[in-house]
Amino acid sequence: MHETEEVSNILSDRISALSESQTIAMAKKARELAAQGHDVINLSFGEPDFQTPQYIKDAAKKAIDEGFTxxxxxxxxxxxxxxxxxxxxxxxxxxxxxxxxxxxxxxxxxxxxxxxxxxxxxxxxxxxxxxxxxxxxxxxxxxxxxxxxxxxxxxxxxxxxxxxxxxxxxxxxxxxxxxxxxxxxxxxxxxxxxxxxxxxxxxxxxxxxxxxxxxxxxxxxxxxxxxxxxxxxxxxxxxxxxxxxxxxxxxxxxxxxxxxxxxxxxxxxxxxxxxxxxxxxxxxxxxxxxxGKASAEEMREAYRRRRNLVLDLMNDIPGFKTYVPAGAFYIFPDVSYYFGKSYNGKTINTALDLSMFLLTDAFVALVSGEAFGAPQCIRFSFATSDEKLAEALRRIKTSLAKLQ
Known part of the structure; x- marks a missing residue:
């Protein structure tokens, strides 16, 4: 391949048409900021923060020892x-x-x-x-x-x-x-x-x-x-x-x-x-x-508590249109109230702009709704500790107050 030859001329139309996962892309940006020494709270990933239950880990170890390879x-x-x-x-x-x-x-x-x-x-x-x-x-x-x-x-x-x-x-x-x-x-x-x-x-x-x-x-x-x-x-x-x-x-x-x-x-x-x-x-x-489902039910109750915590904290943030999610571990507020507002000469025109502003100003990683077919929204994952959620919402409230 010549150095000047564009990769887009070599790759298939199939891969060229494909978009990168926005959840993975945002997590990558969050890791980059964390590597620079910033205390980033990552609410972008759809991943439980719980460890796999021990009985499941033990079964995997047993399978290795018994030769299921x-x-x-x-x-x-x-x-x-x-x-x-x-x-x-x-x-x-x-x-x-x-x-x-x-x-x-x-x-x-x-x-x-x-x-x-x-x-x-x-x-x-x-x-x-x-x-x-x-x-x-x-x-x-x-x-x-x-x-x-x-x-x-x-x-x-x-x-x-x-x-x-x-x-x-x-x-x-x-x-x-x-x-x-x-x-x-x-x-x-x-x-x-x-x-x-x-x-x-x-x-x-x-x-x-x-x-x-x-x-x-x-x-x-x-x-x-x-x-x-x-x-x-x-x-x-x-x-x-x-x-x-x-x-x-x-x-x-x-x-x-x-x-x-x-x-x-x-x-x-x-x-x-x-x-x-x-x-x-x-x-x-x-x-x-x-x-059985005992461990899953314990995790579900933790998510329920976290959902309620985040909703209570969001009620103190102007402009978020919310609802009560009945399952999973996400809240997906409409944030279009902030479109057109600006800070330090930078105008927020989209949810992507807002999520990037919150990443760089509040050091909280979220995912823009464009990736989910809802460009007026931002996805919050509450699959993390109560302490991190409370701190993340505090930072977000402080940063959003800067937008005029």
Missing amino acids: FYTPVAGYPELRQAIADKFKRDNNLDYKPENIVVSTGAKQSIANAILCLVNPGDEVIIFSPYWVSYEEIVKLAEGVSVPLMGRLENEYKVTPEQLENAITSNTKVVMYSSPCNPTGSVFDEEELLALARVLQKHPQVYVIADEIYEYINFEGRHASMAGFDFIKDRVITINGFSKGYAMTGWRVGYLAAHKDIAAACDKMQSQITSGTNSIAQKAAFAALQG
């Missing part, structure tokens, strides 16, 4: 897939067999498998917005067309059946959403999901990808699954994993449950990309399921 079946160890099927029955009253389950290297790969197996170039994918940053980019990889469908803050950002009906066309192939939602924390209850499912019942060509990775971080009551409605179950691909509920982000274990033909297609896709998920991590995941 070889390739696994592409879709996962049979006993893990059975344990996941048992979990669906126990927690969600869903009947699946191991043949319906594919274990992957994180829920993100499960989503990518499903999209790549369902979407042809030009197919439309309706994405409930605000949405997790990777949804739109994965659709790009499949050469599909993302159709964001924005919920209103007054409805906790939840899309209505009427909105969904009006968005579906003859080109719609997939509807994708998360509940509890990243970034909003909103949760669809069973009645709301049923109303959406009734709309989809009229469109048999449309499949559903339901991202339920935050299932165990639900502050309102029983988790509801779209796959719980028999009339649409075979068209629903349910995504879940271990990173949030069991504080296992670095272990990289996710899974999907789907009709056996879709699961087989995802197995085939994965066989040509990564093959089976890390063998030791699978054994740890099996132990996590066998250990």
